[in-house]
Amino acid sequence: MKKQVKSQQEITRNKLLKKLISSVMNDGFQNLRMDDIAKNMDVSRGTMYKHFTSKQEVIEGVVSVFVDYIEELDDPNLNSDEESFGVWFQQLFEQSVSLVGKISDVFLKDLQLAYPDLYDRLKGALSKREQQTLKFYQYGKDKGIFNQINEKFILLQDDILLREILNVKYLLYNQISIQQVLYDYYQFKKVQLFKAEKVSIVDDSKIHPIIDHIVEKFNRTLQV
Template sequence: MNNHMNKSDKKNETRVKLIIKLLPYLRKHGLQTVRMDEIAKVMEISRATLYKYFSTKEEIIGFIVDGFIEYMNELTFSPLDSDQSFGTRFQQIFEQSVSLMEYFTNIFLKELETSYPDWYDRLNEAMKQREQQVLAFFEEGIQRGIFNDINGKLLIMQDEILRGMFNAKYLMTNQLTVQQILFDYYHLKKIQLFKSEKLSVIDDTIMLPRIEHLTHKITKNLF
């Protein structure tokens, strides 16, 4: 039994590593036209090895969607038992929002809806549930006197601004860097949401390596 579980865990770990290699490619090229031999090449494995981990492209897409749903569900893990916990949850939401925006391009979502409607429905439902969790988080912060009384839906919609800004042409034309945009946007969201006397509950040093990691990932996909 334990040997079987260890083998399953090891296989799943390898599957995750292979998908991480594939995601930037799917982000740029979409889902519909990519073939299994292309997927194997991007993953840097043989086609025969690919079939040991994924039997079909549909299974790959399902694994990706399930992974993102699990990632979104992480929002519910930490309890809001102190003012500092609101700062931690805010940072988690910010990092998660940027990551999801980076991979859920309009092309990806459109092709998922068209070619894999069942998976799209599952993902869309999870995204709606996440939005409700974020809105509930904003409302609780307002009720506890930590957040400004602000429209949570507007804060969420602001994330769409980044989608247009993370464009190589836009960055070069405006002499901006991905890191600069992320830092500025993080501080903008923080100041909008938290009351001035509550800003001290946020430990910005925690976000520095996270923003650097996001910068590297986004820049790599842009150029």
């Protein structure tokens, strides 16, 4: 997908929205006032109103941030070489971790109740991504690169297992760092998905900066 060039206004709006995401994902937004929004964005009410005229516009912006991020992942080239399966697997891993760590049930519930059209838009983007991912897994099996496992189980695993191991309580109870648990889960998925003779097509050196970036964002969220 060709990325559209954003204006400075859009860049500023997105920066403000990303400052708000942690709050609305943890607590929802039903009781959120415009004063609270400005505080979480770390700007004055006047500055906030230059970019957002209402609470609904703010939530529309949050949904757009997620939809844009989901749609950043290009469709895999189904005629590409074997190494590209490793690259796309890593890109998919990064996005899966980011989405599970950010889109919470409480946010989705509030969205469905308050703004059903926005809820349908976000769920539609997630559904399209799911079908895209299933297509990728199935093609990998057809090409003899992936193991013959149920690709729907892999998606369910991300939604349940990944969500659980990213929980702070899980990390503290098991005395494991977020960096280690992500790398372990990455290795687990790689061995689970790729046939033993095809594992070598995945360049693990490329996943380290990806995990480091995710960890940095995770730690920054904890400090909010």
